Amino acid sequence: MNRGTLLAWPHVLQGAAWLCCLLAVAPSLAVDVPTFRQGMWEYERSFGASKFVAKECVDPGQEMRAHNASMEKMGCKLSSAAPTGSTYTYTAECAVRLPSGAASWSTTSVLTVEGESAYRLEVHNTGRSAQSDEVVVAHRVADCDR
Numbered sequence: 099m100n101r102g103t104l105l106a107w108p109h110v111l112q113g114a115a116w117l118c119c120l121l122a123v124a125p126s127l128a129v130d131v132p133t134f135r136q137g138m139w140e141y142e143r144s145f146g147a148s149k150f151v152a153k154e155c156v157d158p159g160q161e162m163r164a165h166n167a168s169m170e171k172m173g174c175k176l177s178s179a180a181p182t183g184s185t186y187t188y189t190a191e192c193a194v195r196l197p198s199g200a201a202s203w204s205t206t207s208v209l210t211v212e213g214e215s216a217y218r219l220e221v222h223n224t225g226r227s228a229q230s231d232e233v234v235v236a237h238r239v240a241d242c243d244r
Contacts, residue, residue, distance in 0.1 A: 132186065134158040135214045138240040145232040155242035158217075184211045202226060212237075 136157035143150045166176055174192040186209040193202040203225040210218045215238035223230045 131159045131162045132209070132211045132217070133214055134217070135238050136160075136242070137215075137238045138242055139236055140239045142235045143232060144234075145230065153239065158236065185209070186211070214238075 134157065136155075138153055138155050139158060140151065140153045143152075169176060169190065169192070172192070173194050174190045176188065176190050178189070179187040188207045188209065190205045190207075191202075192204070193200065203223060205221060205223045207219060207221045210220075212218065217236050219234040219236070221232050221234075223232075
């Protein structure tokens with residue numbers, strides 16, 4: 099999704115990830131993305147002691163697919179496990195070259211779908227020298243203004 103993310107990347111990429119997408123490691127393009135209703139969505143992202151709230155008019159499923167395509171172009175290998183009920187587990191292994199050198203990290207995300215208008219995403223990130231966890235709680239709050 100466009101603003102917000104569930105990947106807590108190495109510090110160099112963390113800010114860009116938050117602005118780039120709201121859902122980082124969702125299913126790869128070959129995997130079915132859960133269906134969500136388009137509309138005004140509110141995202142509450144908790145990362146350590148920090149909490150961010152954002153609202154955006156989106157189709158979360160479409161945003162997830164677009165984000166996955168950009169992650170794959172960047173060099174990440176995305177995979178997913180078969181859903182267990184309403185829970186989807188995704189992983190990403192990333193190794194990219196940056197102007198400051200190479201960066202690599204892995205992420206495991208657990209997406210719990212609460213229906214077409216709400217979900218919870220828990221993400222565990224492991225980088226070269228750090229680990230982090232974050233949670234994104236998202237729910238549809240209204241139709242989009244026309």
